[in-house]
Amino acid sequence: MARVIAVANQKGGVGKTTTAVNLGASLAAAECRTLLIDLDPQANASSSLGVLPGDISDDVYRVMVGEMTIAKVARETMLQYLTLVPASGDLVGAEIELASAEGRERILERAIADIRDDYRVILIDTPPSLGLLTLNALVAADSVLIPLQCEYLALEGLAALMKTIDRVRQSLNPDLAVEGLLLTMYDLRNNLSAQVAREAREHFAELVFKTPVPRNVRLSEAPSHGKPALLYDINSKGALSYLQLAEELLERIENG
Amino acid sequence: MARVIAVANQKGGVGKTTTAVNLGASLAAAECRTLLIDLDPQANASSSLGVLPGDISDDVYRVMVGEMTIAKVARETMLQYLTLVPASGDLVGAEIELASAEGRERILERAIADIRDDYRVILIDTPPSLGLLTLNALVAADSVLIPLQCEYLALEGLAALMKTIDRVRQSLNPDLAVEGLLLTMYDLRNNLSAQVAREAREHFAELVFKTPVPRNVRLSEAPSHGKPALLYDINSKGALSYLQLAEELLERIENG
Ligand SMILES: Nc1ncnc2c1ncn2[C@@H]1O[C@H](COP(=O)(O)OP(=O)(O)OP(=O)(O)O)[C@@H](O)[C@H]1O
Ligand SMILES: Nc1ncnc2c1ncn2[C@@H]1O[C@H](COP(=O)(O)OP(=O)(O)OP(=O)(O)O)[C@@H](O)[C@H]1O
Ligand SMILES: [Mg+2]
Ligand SMILES: [Mg+2]
Numbered sequence: 001m002a003r004v005i006a007v008a009n010q011k012g013g014v015g016k017t018t019t020a021v022n023l024g025a026s027l028a029a030a031e032c033r034t035l036l037i038d039l040d041p042q043a044n045a046s047s048s049l050g051v052l053p054g055d056i057s058d059d060v061y062r063v064m065v066g067e068m069t070i071a072k073v074a075r076e077t078m079l080q081y082l083t084l085v086p087a088s089g090d091l092v093g094a095e096i097e098l099a100s101a102e103g104r105e106r107i108l109e110r111a112i113a114d115i116r117d118d119y120r121v122i123l124i125d126t127p128p129s130l131g132l133l134t135l136n137a138l139v140a141a142d143s144v145l146i147p148l149q150c151e152y153l154a155l156e157g158l159a160a161l162m163k164t165i166d167r168v169r170q171s172l173n174p175d176l177a178v179e180g181l182l183l184t185m186y187d188l189r190n191n192l193s194a195q196v197a198r199e200a201r202e203h204f205a206e207l208v209f210k211t212p213v214p215r216n217v218r219l220s221e222a223p224s225h226g227k228p229a230l231l232y233d234i235n236s237k238g239a240l241s242y243l244q245l246a247e248e249l250l251e252r253i254e255n256g
Numbered sequence: 257m258a259r260v261i262a263v264a265n266q267k268g269g270v271g272k273t274t275t276a277v278n279l280g281a282s283l284a285a286a287e288c289r290t291l292l293i294d295l296d297p298q299a300n301a302s303s304s305l306g307v308l309p310g311d312i313s314d315d316v317y318r319v320m321v322g323e324m325t326i327a328k329v330a331r332e333t334m335l336q337y338l339t340l341v342p343a344s345g346d347l348v349g350a351e352i353e354l355a356s357a358e359g360r361e362r363i364l365e366r367a368i369a370d371i372r373d374d375y376r377v378i379l380i381d382t383p384p385s386l387g388l389l390t391l392n393a394l395v396a397a398d399s400v401l402i403p404l405q406c407e408y409l410a411l412e413g414l415a416a417l418m419k420t421i422d423r424v425r426q427s428l429n430p431d432l433a434v435e436g437l438l439l440t441m442y443d444l445r446n447n448l449s450a451q452v453a454r455e456a457r458e459h460f461a462e463l464v465f466k467t468p469v470p471r472n473v474r475l476s477e478a479p480s481h482g483k484p485a486l487l488y489d490i491n492s493k494g495a496l497s498y499l500q501l502a503e504e505l506l507e508r509i510e511n512g
Contacts, residue, residue, distance in 0.1 A: 042413055127385065131385070149269070152476065217448060245356075
């Protein structure tokens with residue numbers, strides 16, 4: 001039975017997609033059967049794995065409007081143990097189209113139930129907002145992995161996100177846990193990163209992953225080659241930190 | 257009669273708020289009467305100017321639901337020629353509350369019409385999505401200033417944004433122009449920035465502002481002090497680049 005993890009934070013540009021793609025790839029490298037669902041109309045997770053909008057006819061939009069199952073739209077990636085449910089621009093319309101649908105918050109949860117036993121981990125990349133798509137991910141998930149960019153404005157947004165998680169836990173998904181906070185774009189050269197990291201560890205203690213992800217240009221170059229960092233430059237600090245994160249996550253999952 | 261400029265890009269974390277705040281402050285330093293409207297529920301532009309959620313009772317949410325005028329919620333900042341319409345978390349609910357309101361795309365346009373003659377420039381900071389709040393900004397605006405982070409994934413999102421601008425121009429705001437593309441977080445140390453800059457200038461030529469904004473830690477430190485960069489560290493590369501951008505923008509506006 002898969003562990004379903006939503007990668008979410010309404011603050012933009014904090015490393016949600018970079019984390020979903022590279023953590024997914026690192027779990028696959030450890031032969032952990034992983035499904036990555038791209039639930040962002042920007043479809044950045046899809047293009048980071050070399051799947052461009054023109055390549056696909058069936059994507060997660062068809063799942064959200066009930067026309068197709070996940071099994072039907074899921075596709076292989078260059079990594080044996082990583083499967084992708086791609087997104088496309090069609091998804092932009094989903095939030096409006098589904099706004100008045102019956103059980104609109106549980107569409108993804110129902111779709112995942114069919115294939116849950118086929119994977120060990122299911123990761124969901126979400127858009128930078130707290131709309132219906134992100135809500136579907138939070139309802140379908142066992143836990144939320146929160147990328148926290150080591151910047152002041154990113155720290156500010158955490159309170160609103162935690163409030164939203166609380167609300168979802170009270171009304172729609174009582175078991176929703178916080179998988180952890182991941183420090184991203186940690187820049188050893190400046191004090192701001194160290195300050196934000198210190199504040200996060202003070203407030204959230206054990207919830208903060210021991211592995212910080214450093215700012216590393218290889219991580220931002222890899223998407224233009226349609227590859228995760230571990231296939232683009234395995235020796236880069238970025239690739240190594242996500243391999244380490246995968247190990248840390250698997251340990252947390254095994255030990256419960 | 258003010259020029260109304262929406263600062264927009266659905267890609268997250270590209271420098272929308274940093275641009276709205278620091279360009280606004282730089283225009284004010286040039287004694288150009290400027291209004292900054294924070295239309296993002298994250299309220300980052302408000303906190304970057306030292307206005308925290310607890311400080312305000314009336315914010316742009318009250319304008320969007322028709323309870324108050326802009327004149328009533330606008331407040332002074334530490335800069336004489338810069339006035340702020342703050343945001344608060346209440347704005348999160350606005351997109352859902354207004355979804356079925358009559359003339360929901362023109363609420364901000366109507367509110368701005370009352371005070372348009374009091375300012376020379378009106379800047380609108382928008383959230384990282386193409387929902388009703390951003391749509392209101394695009395309908396109310398004369399032009400769109402597009403911050404373009406010098407990263408591959410940010411370049412990818414441009415086509416979707418340009419399509420949205422076209423659609424708004426055809427249906428709701430025929431005169432909507434592109435004010436320009438602003439290269440942000442330009443990092444001289446890596447090739448990716450240079451490559452993205454070259455591609456942007458090839459595709460968009462004159463539309464790209466001559467002034468690039470370099471990656472500069474002072475820009476990301478300033479918000480934690482509640483000040484724009486020019487009051488936090490006037491000699492920093494970040495502050496100087498936004499002063500230069502303000503000059504370039506004023507020249508464009510004067511010369512039509
Ligand atoms: N550790 C890192 N080092 C350097 N660059 C990074 C790192 N993590 C992410 N990036 C780059 O920063 C930008 C933002 O990251 P990303 O797109 O993953 O964030 P996001 O939270 O998914 O954004 P959005 O809110 O738009 O969905 C991207 O261009 C990405 O390549
Ligand atoms: N030129 C720059 N140099 C260094 N840091 C920057 C620069 N511009 C912005 N930043 C920092 O990068 C982060 C993202 O910028 P900002 O919040 O302005 O982007 P945004 O597009 O408004 O994000 P959102 O999509 O969440 O609204 C912030 O922490 C900000 O302080
Ligand atoms: Mg993303
Ligand atoms: Mg912003």
